[in-house]
Structure formats: C-alpha cells, structure tokens
Amino acid sequence: DKISDGFKSAINKIRMKDDEKALKKALDELKKNLLKADVHFKVVKDLLREVEVETKKAGIGKANFLKALDKTLTKILTAPGNYGFVYASKPPTVVLMTGLQGSGKTTTTAKLANYLKEFKKKKVLMVAADLQRLAAVEQLKQLAEQNGLDIFYDENSKDPVDIAKRGVEEAKEKFYDVVLIDTAGRLAIDDELMNELIKIKNEVNPHEIFYVADSLTGKDALNTAKQFDEKLDITGVILTKYDGDSKGGVALSIAHQVGKPLRFIGTGEKVQDIEVFVPERIVSRIMGAGDIEGLVEKTSAIIDEKEAKKLTKKLKKGKFNYEDFLNQLEQMKKLGSMKNLLGMIPGMGNMLKQLGDIDLENSAEIKKIKAMISSMTPKERQNPELIKESASRRRRIAQGSGLSIQEINRINKQFQNAAKMAKKFAGKKMPNMNELMKM
Ligand code: GDP
Ligand code: MG
16 A cells, blocks of 8 residues: 555656656655665665656656556566466476465465365375474464365474475375475574575475565565575565565565565465465556456356356446345355455455454454345345435335444445446456546
8 A cells, every 4th residue: 555655646746747857756756655665775776767767768757657667567576487386297296385484384385285275176285394393283284174185294203304205205106286395494594494495405306495475574584585595596485464564565575686486475364365476466456456357366266257257247347236246245255354355356445444354254344234235125236226326225224234324325335436446447457547546
C-alpha cells in the first residue's frame, strides 16, 4: 500500500504538466516512497534511472511514465531461471529448503507439499532433516498429519546428511515425484550451518535449492540471501510472510540483488497460503490493482474449471450477482484465508477492512452477509439492482435477517462497488493505469 500511494502522488505531479521539471518531481516522490517501502537504495537508483530514460524516450507524460515504470518493475522481477515448480526429467525432483531460523522453511515445506499434492496431483515426500532442535521434526510430523502429507524422519538420528540421503532413497524406491528436504536454520549465518547445507547438497544433488526469506526482515533478508547464494548457488527464492506488514519492497530488492527468480510467495500461516510468483501479478499488486487472474486460477483448482470460466465471463459482463457471491464464499472455505483471496478482487478493499484477518467460518461479517443473502428471494439474488433500487426490499431483508437497515445498506453498497470494480478489471492482464489513477 505504501508503494501504491507513492505511485499515485508521483503520478499526480505530472498529471498536468508535460515537462522535465514535472518528471523530476515525480521521480523524487517515487524515490521517497520506494525507500519508505523498504526497497534497497541500489534498486531504487537503478529503477529511477531506467524509468527516467524510458519516459523521455517515449515522451514525458503520465501514460509513458506509468508504462516505463511497469516495464522496469517487470524487468527487475524477472530474473533468469525457472518459474513456479519445475520437475526434473527423471523423478523424484529433489528440492532443498534453506534459510535462517524462523524464515518459514518448515511451514513452506508443508505448503509446497500440499500445493503439489492437491493442485498438481503429485506424490510428495517431505524429509525432516532439521535435527538442530527436537521440536523441528515434531513440527513437520504434525503438519504432515494434519494435512495428510507424507514424511520421512528418524527421531534417533543425529545426522542430517544421512537423513537427507535416506529420504531421497526412500523417495526413489517408492516412486515419489517430489522430495522436499526441510533443513535446519540459525539465527544468523555461520560456517557450521553452511557446511551442513553444502554437505547435504553434495550428498543428494538437489535439482532445486530454494532460499526461504522472511519478507518482514527487510534489508537483512537481502544480505543473507546473497550469502546463501554465494555458498550454495540457490535456484530460487521463496518469500514468506508477505501477508504481514511487509512493505513489498523486499520482493523487488531480492530479485534485483540476488538475480535469482522468486518462485513462490507465502501469504499466511495456513498450509494453503502459498502462491506461485508471477512477476506481472506482483507488479499490478504493487501498483495497487487487484488480481482477477490469480483468483480464478486459485479457485479453479478447487471449483471445477467450467465454474471458474463462467465466473470470469459473468464478471466481464458485470453480471456478478449475490448468488455467485454466496457460492464464492462457500467455495472459499476450502481455500486459505479469505483476506488473501478477496485481496485479489479489485474493489474489495473496503470489505477487507471490515473482515480483518479472520477465519471465514467464524467471521461475524461473513455471517451477516450470509444472513442477508438468505433473506433474499431467488430473483433478488440474481438481480442485485433490485436491492439497490428498492428501500422496501432492503427493509424486508433487514427484518428477515435480523440485521439493521444500516447494515443491509452498507453490505449492499460494498457488493455494488466490488461488482463494479470486478467488471472493470475482469480478464484484463494489466489494469489500465490511467483508469487506476482516477480511482
Ligand atoms: P523455520 O524455522 O524456517 O522452519 O520457520 P517455520 O516454518 O517454523 O515458521 C516460523 C513462523 O513463521 C511460524 O510461526 C509460521 O507459522 C510463520 N510463517 C511461516 N510462513 C508464513 C507466512 O507466509 N505468513 C505468516 N503470517 N506466517 C508465516
Ligand atoms: Mg523449521
């Protein structure tokens, strides 16, 4: 959010004038805000220079400035390498999960295992090779149990290299598609940690070495990522806790400074809270737009594809109604936190504020929305404008649902806004920046 505000005020500075002075002011404003958002100063410098050059090349003006910004951000976020999860030509694909203590390795191991199992129908084995703390193996065991995931561990072993090796052997014998090796971390980098990881690496020859970075640690994450890369030659970065107070700049900084692609983003504590990193999506999110594509992709793995297509079509036509809304709420129960999903729908911002970061099933707000919808006639559910246009209908629904008329009005307004925004953006890859700035 910090970044998007920065963009907006920067853009507004060149809204009227088409000259160098205005561009300079816009760039200054952008710089301040990027720094505030924890983007590394080197990245800021490079980014500003490139935006300036590109804007001038195309002609100073708001549209060209935004285009240049978009292009530059995308370029920074697109380091060469693999994207998403890439399988080895001969299974099992062996993945080493590395990072500092508390960065989210163990949680992310379970998230990835769950993602590959549920969405990609792969056979995945997690290996508990963090033997620094007793609780580490127990943590992964619990995650395995809670989510029906497979795990290899040996509570009697003290040798992580041996466990890793045996885990991979087990995976080969039992025809697993993927092995995810969870390793130990430290509070800071030390030789012992690095040597252990290097030994595991040499023993199991992983196809991928993921560096798991806590996006809340800001600039530290950057230096540590660089050191891990120097020692281990990582193949990708997973950014966790992107749901928290993360200022978003870390994603940009790591991609720029380490030069390895971001692969996944962790967006919550639940096992479902993981997203494939797609540069364009982060750019549009940084720039303050929602992400319909991401929403449809995520939901379509659970709802069938036909449903998802139907929904996109409806959104495009502006025919998203209360029935769809209720349907979506029901479907979303199966997914991770509501907030992340709603965050992908443009215009849902206000509703998000009401919802806070809460459980779908226990949310008072969701209960209210459901109560309201169940007091509607089928016709009203399909034609939201009936509710919008008739105060007497709203009064009747208020009585039926036990909500106050003010609450009904508020929810109705939120729904109308969301539907309007959703229509505007449905199916568009990148939102139209000019339109965005008017919002
Ligand atoms: P490890 O020491 O690297 O294995 O880290 P853990 O996987 O044990 O995670 C440390 C803490 O961070 C736990 O409390 C996790 O629930 C939490 N965590 C991990 N990933 C995320 C995330 O993406 N979002 C949030 N909010 N919390 C996370
Ligand atoms: Mg751990």
